[in-house]
Amino acid sequence: MSQRCSSSPPLLIRYLKQLLNSPGIPLPIFLHTSDNHYRTLARLITKHAWLYTEMIAAETLVHQQTNLDRFLAFSPQQHPIVLQLGGSNVENLAKAAKLSNAYGYDEINLNCGCPSPKVAGHGCFGVSLMLKPKLVGEAMSAIAANTDVPVTVKCRIGVDDHDSYDELCDFVYKVSTLSPTRHFIVHSRKALLGGISPADNRRIPPLKYEYYYALVRDFPDLEFTINGGITSVSKVNAALQEGAHGVMVGRAAYNNPWQMLGHVDTAVYGVPSSGLTRRQVLEQYQVYGDSVLGTHGNGRPNVRDLVKPLLNLFHSENGNSMWKRRADAAFKECRSVGSLLEESLRAIPDCVLDSPICETPESGEEDDVFANVQNVLPPRYEAGEQVILCA
Numbered sequence: 001m002s003q004r005c006s007s008s009p010p011l012l013i014r015y016l017k018q019l020l021n022s023p024g025i026p027l028p029i030f031l032h033t034s035d036n037h038y039r040t041l042a043r044l045i046t047k048h049a050w051l052y053t054e055m056i057a058a059e060t061l062v063h064q065q066t067n068l069d070r071f072l073a074f075s076p077q078q079h080p081i082v083l084q085l086g087g088s089n090v091e092n093l094a095k096a097a098k099l100s101n102a103y104g105y106d107e108i109n110l111n112c113g114c115p116s117p118k119v120a121g122h123g124c125f126g127v128s129l130m131l132k133p134k135l136v137g138e139a140m141s142a143i144a145a146n147t148d149v150p151v152t153v154k155c156r157i158g159v160d161d162h163d164s165y166d167e168l169c170d171f172v173y174k175v176s177t178l179s180p181t182r183h184f185i186v187h188s189r190k191a192l193l194g195g196i197s198p199a200d201n202r203r204i205p206p207l208k209y210e211y212y213y214a215l216v217r218d219f220p221d222l223e224f225t226i227n228g229g230i231t232s233v234s235k236v237n238a239a240l241q242e243g244a245h246g247v248m249v250g251r252a253a254y255n256n257p258w259q260m261l262g263h264v265d266t267a268v269y270g271v272p273s274s275g276l277t278r279r280q281v282l283e284q285y286q287v288y289g290d291s292v293l294g295t296h297g298n299g300r301p302n303v304r305d306l307v308k309p310l311l312n313l314f315h316s317e318n319g320n321s322m323w324k325r326r327a328d329a330a331f332k333e334c335r336s337v338g339s340l341l342e343e344s345l346r347a348i349p350d351c352v353l354d355s356p357i358c359e360t361p362e363s364g365e366e367d368d369v370f371a372n373v374q375n376v377l378p379p380r381y382e383a384g385e386q387v388i389l390c391a
């Protein structure tokens with residue numbers, strides 16, 4: 001399978017086609033997916049969810065111009081797909097956007113939410129950009145000037161003590177006024193830059209969905225996607241019913257891809273699912289996996305790289321632990337994805353492998369988490385030109 005998106009139609013036509021093909025726009029689910037292999041699996045399970053790349057530093061693209069396929073190539077089936085850039089150097093972000101044009105991404109997003117000290121501490125990457133909205137506005141304008149696709153920002157609701165609703169609004173107001181950015185993906189917890197790990201930064205600061213819904217109220221001309229702690233399709237729909245424009249799902253899509261992604265097309269987009277069983281998904285994935293084995297050089301991707309995205313496919317099913325153990329043991333001997341699956345899938349009962357996703361997603365205990373949110377919104381934001389003047 002070619003990893004390169006070679007014969008793309010012109011960008012605008014492709015984008016319009018996607019809008020027409022995706023019922024219910026704008027209600028995308030964004031799945032943050034860290035690798036091409038995971039995205040390939042995700043796309044076999046849902047045809048409609050938007051897929052995100054892992055953050056790629058603008059500098060990496062600028063310095064690896066002879067090696068761009070390694071970072072930017074994806075198979076055409078992965079559309080709609082969003083490229084996420086990281087960086088704070090306006091010139092490099094502009095160059096990176098330009099370099100990505102040949103690959104045909106559907107949207108370019110700037111990461112203003114990553115709290116990792118590796119990025120936030122050096123060169124003002126990630127979430128520390130929330131403290132520099134004017135720079136973000138300039139960066140977004142430069143990115144937009146070098147691409148034909150929409151540009152978006154992913155951010156948190158604040159950083160350290162800069163966590164008031166008004167400060168969040170000032171950020172959104174300045175960035176959207178100074179650049180063509182019309183869509184923000186909001187991880188609804190602040191980031192703490194004082195040395196806690198990225199994983200703790202996704203767990204310890206409390207979620208404040210009321211900030212997200214207040215943005216929806218106070219910026220009616222902008223679009224906002226809610227992110228953070230959305231763990232089931234029924235919770236996705238609960239967020240949408242409460243007025244969210246879109247929902248981004250992160251960890252739940254890794255931890256339980258079948259239950260999370262399998263219901264997206266029917267329960268969120270209102271179209272039939274692929275109807276595939278997990279056996280059929282794995283058969284198709286195996287063809288992909290064995291075709292890309294070793295193609296990046298130095299034996300990568302290897303069987304382990306390619307099977308890793310599959311390991312949670314049988315979350316909480318009979319035989320799950322046994323399948324993981326067998327797969328782990330088989331990594332050492334098996335030279336192909338096909339042989340590894342043949343060896344390890346014997347642990348999973350046929351009834352699990354051969355049943356398509358069930359009609360209705362289970363409702364979760366926390367689906368009413370948004371029920372009271374409209375009663376606890378912060379006071380309305382009053383923006384004005386003075387915000388821009390002080391930027």
Ligand SMILES: Cc1cc2nc3c(=O)[nH]c(=O)nc-3n(C[C@H](O)[C@H](O)[C@H](O)COP(=O)(O)O)c2cc1C
Nearest residue numbers: 032054055111154187227228229230249250251252
């Ligand atoms: C392993 C891992 C890697 C992540 N990498 C990125 C990244 O590159 N860019 C980004 O914007 N967010 C990244 N995130 C954050 C997620 O996109 C999301 O904002 C966060 O996990 C909260 O959503 P969730 O509760 O649905 O997981 C990452 C999360 C995890 C668990």
